[in-house]
Amino acid sequence: MTSTHVPPITEEDIANFLTNTPGFFERHAEVLASVQITSPHGQRAVSLQERQAEMLREKIKGLEHRIMDMVRNSNDNTAIATKVHQWTSALLRVKDPFDLPEAVVSGIRTLFDVPQAAVRVWTVAGPYIDADFTQGASEDARAFASSLTMPFCGPNLGFEPAGWLAQEAGEPAQSLALLPLREGAIDSATPAFGLLVLGSPDPQRFDATMGTEFLSRIAELASAALVRLK
Known part of the structure; x- marks a missing residue:
């Protein structure tokens, strides 16, 4: 009698299954609701939806910082352009x-x-x-x-x-x-x-x-x- 060795299911197998089966959580919404993961802001467990909301807030905060950097750079460039204009105008006025x-x-x-x-x-x-x-x-x-x-x-x-x-x-x-x-x-x-x-x-x-x-x-x-x- 021969035995067939079945390899264990890996996390990659599960990830591939979920990726290729988009309707799984629609048919099993209770699974999605019951998923609990650790929050990066403490040791408390949060739902997947809460974690996604936290990730979205972090992403928005990162985008806000980038926008502020762009605004500061724009203001700096405008100030430099103004100074160059003033300097050039002064040189043109020299007779x-x-x-x-x-x-x-x-x-x-x-x-x-x-x-x-x-x-x-x-x-x-x-x-x-x-x-x-x-x-x-x-x-x-x-x-x-x-x-x-x-x-x-x-x-x-x-x-x-x-x-x-x-x-x-x-x-x-x-x-x-x-x-x-x-x-x-x-x-x-x-x-x-x-x-x-x-x-x-x-x-x-x-x-x-x-x-x-x-x-x-x-x-x-x-x-x-x-x-x-x-």
Whole structure:
């Protein structure tokens, strides 16, 4: 006499059965009503319906948090767009090109809450050759600016441009953002005609891991204004 081994029914078998038999709980509603599971908010047992309601409330709460994050991001983006508009408008109102470098850096300090900012430009037209904003950029600094195809962000490791910053006593820049100035897009092969440097005593303000899309747009807007000096 041979015996037939029947494998035990697994949870997966039960799950597959219920999935493929949608009318089961319609025919056996008393089973659904009697199911009790442990609530995640305590050790008490709750019905399946109650647990589903809890899960739905948790899902709604998660969606509410996501919506609030989206609203905050939208408000932040709107505030940034407003500041960029104000800064750009101020640059467009500058009549004398000689005043443009100061307008660039003062606007960045004021509107974007950057503690330190400076700019140097070279290959300028005759009337601006001896201006302060053309002085102090070595050939190495100019070559470095031309090598950048995106803003550099990171710690102040003694870069020459850090010396251009007007530093308050006891608060040297700990982090820097170096923005190349060139005609056209920031990532073009055109040699840079200047460099905009932003500094902060906060080591994390211009972290190497931060996104540079916003800084790239700032560099391109500053370039479009300062190209009048050429």
